[in-house]
Amino acid sequence: MVKKQEIIKAESKEFNFHYADGTHALKDINIPLYEKRITALIGPSGCGKSTFLRSFNRMHDLYPGNKYAGEIILYPDNTNILDKKVDPIEVRMRISMVFQKPNPFPKSIYENVAYGLRVRGENNKRLLDDKVEEALKGASLWNEVKDRLQDLAYNLSGGQQQRLCIARALATDPEIMLFDEPTSALDPIATVNIEELMSELKKKLTILIVTHNMQQAARISDYTAYMYLGKMIEFDETDIIFTNPSKKETEDYITGKFG
Amino acid sequence: MSKTKSTVSKALAKNIRRNFVERLIEWALMLSGLIAILITFGIVFILVTESIPFFEAVSIKEFLTSTIWTPNFEIKNYGILPLVAGTVTITGIALLVAIPLGTITAVYLSEFASHRLRETVKPILELLVGVPTVVFGYFALLLVTPLLQKIYPDLPTFNMLGPGIVMGIMIVPYIASVAEDAMRAVPMAMREGSYAMGATRFQTAKTVVMPAALSGIIAAYILAISRGIGETMIVAIAAGQQPNFTFNPVESAATITAYIVSVALGDLEHGGIGYQSIFAAGIVLFIMTLSLNILGQWTRKKFTERY
Numbered sequence: 214m215v216k217k218q219e220i221i222k223a224e225s226k227e228f229n230f231h232y233a234d235g236t237h238a239l240k241d242i243n244i245p246l247y248e249k250r251i252t253a254l255i256g257p258s259g260c261g262k263s264t265f266l267r268s269f270n271r272m273h274d275l276y277p278g279n280k281y282a283g284e285i286i287l288y289p290d291n292t293n294i295l296d297k298k299v300d301p302i303e304v305r306m307r308i309s310m311v312f313q314k315p316n317p318f319p320k321s322i323y324e325n326v327a328y329g330l331r332v333r334g335e336n337n338k339r340l341l342d343d344k345v346e347e348a349l350k351g352a353s354l355w356n357e358v359k360d361r362l363q364d365l366a367y368n369l370s371g372g373q374q375q376r377l378c379i380a381r382a383l384a385t386d387p388e389i390m391l392f393d394e395p396t397s398a399l400d401p402i403a404t405v406n407i408e409e410l411m412s413e414l415k416k417k418l419t420i421l422i423v424t425h426n427m428q429q430a431a432r433i434s435d436y437t438a439y440m441y442l443g444k445m446i447e448f449d450e451t452d453i454i455f456t457n458p459s460k461k462e463t464e465d466y467i468t469g470k471f472g
Numbered sequence: 473m474s475k476t477k478s479t480v481s482k483a484l485a486k487n488i489r490r491n492f493v494e495r496l497i498e499w500a501l502m503l504s505g506l507i508a509i510l511i512t513f514g515i516v517f518i519l520v521t522e523s524i525p526f527f528e529a530v531s532i533k534e535f536l537t538s539t540i541w542t543p544n545f546e547i548k549n550y551g552i553l554p555l556v557a558g559t560v561t562i563t564g565i566a567l568l569v570a571i572p573l574g575t576i577t578a579v580y581l582s583e584f585a586s587h588r589l590r591e592t593v594k595p596i597l598e599l600l601v602g603v604p605t606v607v608f609g610y611f612a613l614l615l616v617t618p619l620l621q622k623i624y625p626d627l628p629t630f631n632m633l634g635p636g637i638v639m640g641i642m643i644v645p646y647i648a649s650v651a652e653d654a655m656r657a658v659p660m661a662m663r664e665g666s667y668a669m670g671a672t673r674f675q676t677a678k679t680v681v682m683p684a685a686l687s688g689i690i691a692a693y694i695l696a697i698s699r700g701i702g703e704t705m706i707v708a709i710a711a712g713q714q715p716n717f718t719f720n721p722v723e724s725a726a727t728i729t730a731y732i733v734s735v736a737l738g739d740l741e742h743g744g745i746g747y748q749s750i751f752a753a754g755i756v757l758f759i760m761t762l763s764l765n766i767l768g769q770w771t772r773k774k775f776t777e778r779y
Contacts, residue, residue, distance in 0.1 A: 272664060272667070272668065275663075275664065275667060277586065302670050302672060303670075305667065305668055305670040309668060309669070310668040312661060312664065312665060312668075314661060316659070316662050316664070318662065318666065318679075318680050318683075318684070319662075319680070319683045320679075328666070328669055328671075329669040329670060331679075332669060332670055332671040332672070333670065381665075382668075382669070385670070
């Protein structure tokens with residue numbers, strides 16, 4: 214299945230998820246994330262893609278009653294992200310996330326990017342300046358905002374706001390970045406910008422992305438998992454999923470017969 | 473041909489009726505809006521016309537600068553400053569109690585409490601709003617002041633500290649409720665963004681949710697100040713009704729509202745200058761609350777956040 218010599222960065226093993234209302238949203242999911250690769254999750258609405266993604270930084274902890282079972286192992290240190298003893302805040306410091314709708318904070322551009330470092334207690338002005346510049350460059354936003362870092366983040370356009378959120382997530386040097394349909398609220402040009410940015414980012418870190426847009430998954434990802442009704446139907450290299458899937462359900466979805 | 477004509481005229485007739493009803497509704501809505509405005513103007517009109525005779529007898533300069541307010545004495549003095557000082561001091565004490573307590577309560581309810589706890593506590597808190605202020609007045613006079621006297625024995629029975637604290641307690645639910653609504657209106661996506669950066673609950677509340685809800689929180693404070701300035705019974709009962717020009721909380725004092733109520737209870741004959749003085753005092757009260765409301769509107773506009 215995986216021909217190239219790949220390093221596993223994280224892996225879900227027999228992962229199950231129950232929402233507080235009892236919904237069994239994810240069933241025995243086994244998906245590896247390869248280091249410095251983009252893994253895409255595709256599937257019809259309600260199939261559990263976002264639920265799965267949000268388990269990687271324990272976002273479900275915010276709402277009482279949600280239950281995880283199985284493991285999500287983070288390598289190289291073999292940490293089980295879901296372990297009760299593992300502090301979700303620690304997890305979120307290593308695995309950052311970009312949301313569907315840009316959600317900048319009601320602060321300046323600078324403070325938005327510096328936020329993650331500030332909550333870690335970093336107040337050294339010079340270090341913050343450097344990190345903010347580096348992150349904004351990494352999110353290819355620096356040239357557009359370098360003269361107005363103290364402006365309110367809401368004054369940016371939607372696409373710029375989303376790149377600001379990427380810069381915010383980058384500033385803390387995460388190992389994995391999660392993207393939950395990052396371009397679904399953006400226009401086509403902003404979408405292209407974000408996609409190019411992701412291809413750039415994977416040189417440094419591992420990416421997991423949920424997308425409704427199959428062309429997007431085909432364009433940017435190295436691996437793709439097709440999910441349906443809380444189950445992982447097929448996982449493989451993106452080329453194989455889109456040209457020669459081994460399961461009939463995957464093929465039906467890819468070719469548009471279903472979904 | 474005739475058939476089409478009749479449908480057209482029918483449709484036209486329907487249109488005319490619809491337009492008429494629309495117009496009628498529009499007028500009805502405008503009328504109800506006008507009534508509120510007319511009442512406000514009526515109040516201002518009465519305040520001004522009734523206080524004209526007062527200002528014919530007492531100069532505006534004396535009214536605004538004299539520090540003695542003695543309408544009941546042989547030598548009558550009409551300086552509003554003692555009443556303003558009493559109002560400001562007691563409201564100030566109340567805010568010192570209510571702003572921290574109300575804000576902390578709001579943050580707790582909005583960001584920390586479980587859904588069930590919040591749904592239980594908030595209605596109870598809002599019940600406090602329904603307690604008649606007379607009850608709070610006696611609470612100040614018979615419970616809080618005696619307690620304070622144990623710590624500070626020289627405290628007179630009638631003072632500003634006791635009623636100020638009790639007024640603060642009375643205002644807490646106003647602040648907590650309005651500020652909590654404002655914080656809860658902050659979209660969950662923004663909180664998730666903060667948590668995803670590794671922030672704790674408290675960091676999220678302090679650095680993301682509160683700034684995002686700032687306009688609502690300030691509105692809550694201003695509502696509380698207006699409420700404090702306008703509060704009558706607590707002060708009338710527990711602060712002593714003695715117009716002293718002092719900001720010292722351990723002295724007794726009267727506020728603008730307490731003075732107005734004492735006159736209304738019949739200490740002064742109707743029609744005299746003393747009676748007219750309540751309208752002059754009313755104007756001052758009106759201007760104070762009006763400027764606060766304008767300030768509230770302005771801060772709200774200035775700090776309104778777009779999510």
